[in-house]
Amino acid sequence: MSRALKGGVFKALLLLSLAVGFVMLGALLVDVFRDGLPYVDWMLLSNPPSSSPLDAGARPAILATLYIAGLLLLLAVPVGVGTAIYLEEYASKTRWYNRLLEVNIQNLAAVPSIVYGILGLAFLVRGAGLGRVLLAGALILTLLVLPTVIIAAREAIRAVPDSIRQGGYALGATQWQVVSRQVLPAAIPGIATGSILALSRAIGETAPLIMIGAVTYIAFDPTLLGPFTALPIQIYSWVGLPAEEFKFLAAAAIVVLLGILLVMNALAIWLRNHYRRSW
Amino acid sequence: MASPGVTAGAGLPLRARRRRVGEDVVKGALALCALISVATTVGIVVALFVPAFEFFQEISVVDFLTGRNWSPLFEPAHFGVLPLIGGSLLVTTLAALVAIPLGLGSAIYLSEYAGERARGVLKPALELLAGVPTVVFGYFALTFMTPLLRRIGIDVEIFNALSAGLVMGVMLIPTVASLSEDSMGSVPRDLRDGAYALGSTRVQVATRIVVPAAASGIIASFVLGISRAIGETMIVLIAAGQQPNLTLDPRQAIETMTAFIAATGAGDVPTGSLEYKTIFAVGATLFVMTLAMNVVSIRLVRRYREVYE
Numbered sequence: 001m002s003r004a005l006k007g008g009v010f011k012a013l014l015l016l017s018l019a020v021g022f023v024m025l026g027a028l029l030v031d032v033f034r035d036g037l038p039y040v041d042w043m044l045l046s047n048p049p050s051s052s053p054l055d056a057g058a059r060p061a062i063l064a065t066l067y068i069a070g071l072l073l074l075l076a077v078p079v080g081v082g083t084a085i086y087l088e089e090y091a092s093k094t095r096w097y098n099r100l101l102e103v104n105i106q107n108l109a110a111v112p113s114i115v116y117g118i119l120g121l122a123f124l125v126r127g128a129g130l131g132r133v134l135l136a137g138a139l140i141l142t143l144l145v146l147p148t149v150i151i152a153a154r155e156a157i158r159a160v161p162d163s164i165r166q167g168g169y170a171l172g173a174t175q176w177q178v179v180s181r182q183v184l185p186a187a188i189p190g191i192a193t194g195s196i197l198a199l200s201r202a203i204g205e206t207a208p209l210i211m212i213g214a215v216t217y218i219a220f221d222p223t224l225l226g227p228f229t230a231l232p233i234q235i236y237s238w239v240g241l242p243a244e245e246f247k248f249l250a251a252a253a254i255v256v257l258l259g260i261l262l263v264m265n266a267l268a269i270w271l272r273n274h275y276r277r278s279w
Numbered sequence: 280m281a282s283p284g285v286t287a288g289a290g291l292p293l294r295a296r297r298r299r300v301g302e303d304v305v306k307g308a309l310a311l312c313a314l315i316s317v318a319t320t321v322g323i324v325v326a327l328f329v330p331a332f333e334f335f336q337e338i339s340v341v342d343f344l345t346g347r348n349w350s351p352l353f354e355p356a357h358f359g360v361l362p363l364i365g366g367s368l369l370v371t372t373l374a375a376l377v378a379i380p381l382g383l384g385s386a387i388y389l390s391e392y393a394g395e396r397a398r399g400v401l402k403p404a405l406e407l408l409a410g411v412p413t414v415v416f417g418y419f420a421l422t423f424m425t426p427l428l429r430r431i432g433i434d435v436e437i438f439n440a441l442s443a444g445l446v447m448g449v450m451l452i453p454t455v456a457s458l459s460e461d462s463m464g465s466v467p468r469d470l471r472d473g474a475y476a477l478g479s480t481r482v483q484v485a486t487r488i489v490v491p492a493a494a495s496g497i498i499a500s501f502v503l504g505i506s507r508a509i510g511e512t513m514i515v516l517i518a519a520g521q522q523p524n525l526t527l528d529p530r531q532a533i534e535t536m537t538a539f540i541a542a543t544g545a546g547d548v549p550t551g552s553l554e555y556k557t558i559f560a561v562g563a564t565l566f567v568m569t570l571a572m573n574v575v576s577i578r579l580v581r582r583y584r585e586v587y588e
Contacts, residue, residue: 010482017384024449031423082312110573112510118562122326126550176305204412207512211544232414
């Protein structure tokens with residue numbers, strides 16, 4: 001009996017610890033939506049920020065976040081997939097430099113994001129004299145997200161069975177023909193899913209962008225080589241303002257950000273389920 | 280893609296040679312992609328340590344690491360980093376007190392108690408927490424957790440280490456849970472069956488067989504969680520304050536290493552000034568601390584993979 005009681009108590013404790021995570025997630029969503037939803041309107045999407053909370057919007061920030069997402073897709077995904085192909089298909093695992101490369105990527109994935117901000121500040125903003133521009137932000141987020149894209153793409157490539165490669169070689173194809181016409185097409189759903197999830201993490205990153213974009217009022221639409229604000233920076237700068245209304249605006253901007261992330265994640269899940277293939 | 284004339288037939292030596300050149304070009308381009316990761320690491324090390332080295336030519340390392348007073352931007356300037364390290368460790372300790380037991384508990388439930396279908400729903404749902412941007416957790420700590428703490432009678436300042444640490448702990452539950460659950464999942468079934476055959480209860484199997492057998496992965500998840508907590512910026516920047524304060528009282532406002540870096544980096548300190556170099560000295564300190572922990576955690580994960588997979 002006491003054994004059964006002990007078992008019951010233990011199980012209840014485990015369930016409780018799992019429940020805390022869900023309760024807090026629920027509380028967070030309720031907190032944000034209750035404060036922010038009334039402020040999500042056309043003005044928020046179409047107006048620039050303003051010192052008066054009544055007509056302040058987040059248009060430049062939303063646009064910049066979308067630009068950054070596009071640039072990440074153009075920069076991080078090709079380089080990440082290229083690295084993954086090299087490591088999975090070309091690199092000999094016994095060479096010291098390839099093993100070093102692998103450890104290096106694992107370590108980079110765990111470097112705090114603020115350190116990437118320091119890298120951007122030192123080399124791009126100050127060193128290269130780019131200044132606090134959107135391109136610098138996109139480049140740093142590219143470096144930040146690369147390890148995640150590489151790891152996801154490697155898993156997708158590894159999941160393609162060897163028999164496919166051997167079939168290709170048996171028909172006389174070269175290595176690159178096998179990779180580009182057999183392995184990559186088969187791995188694309190996995191690569192796309194992993195890349196979108198990685199990008200959605202990068203878009204919510206705030207710390208490195210604060211270092212690069214700084215917290216300023218940007219009242220005009222972003223350009224590649226112009227000063228910028230992004231949705232997470234806008235949220236941070238509104239949270240820091242004393243007037244209560246700006247807190248609600250921050251919550252409204254969070255709702256928009258979560259909306260963008262939700263769309264990206266839904267797309268990733270749909271891709272995964274729609275194109276799932278078992279070998 | 281290939282020109283129409285090129286087929287899989289490999290007869291002509293001339294064509295074969297030309298194609299091998301193409302193969303080498305592709306391989307070179309792919310290796311170049313891989314080199315970007317190496318260049319990033321080199322860039323980080325150079326960006327941090329060159330200015331940090333210049334900083335330590337003006338301020339002695341001993342004064343930096345043992346000084347209890349941090350006020351680099353005011354006259355007279357003091358460069359003792361202990362208040363910032365103390366702030367980071369205080370918040371990290373609070374976060375670990377939340378994330379380690381709850382993450383481990385969640386992992387044991389998911390691995391040993393939940394059925395196949397329940398796990399399929401619960402695990403991705405828990406990972407939603409990991410997908411929430413940290414700036415949102417910061418907002419939550421400031422506008423929800425701090426008022427909540429006050430309502431239940433804990434007398435916290437507006438900016439305080441306690442609510443930042445608690446919210447950060449919640450954020451890290453999936454980090455701890457998912458890596459722990461992975462390593463418990465790779466413990467062979469035979470071990471569990473053997474224990475049940477000897478009359479063990481489910482609790483005994485979970486706590487005396489599975490957890491010890493998965494220990495290296497579980498410890499790796501703790502180390503990784505702690506390293507993330509030290510490197511986390513937005514929650515502490517928004518909710519814990521920007522006030523260097525060497526204290527053990529979590530109700531007070533503090534400043535962490537990361538919050539100092541972000542706040543100073545966003546400002547307009549002139550390039551090359553001593554104030555500018557403090558960013559890198561603190562950054563290098565942070566980098567060394569997190570790197571050491573990440574190396575330990577990667578080693579531990581490799582060990583459990585070697586044992587069971």
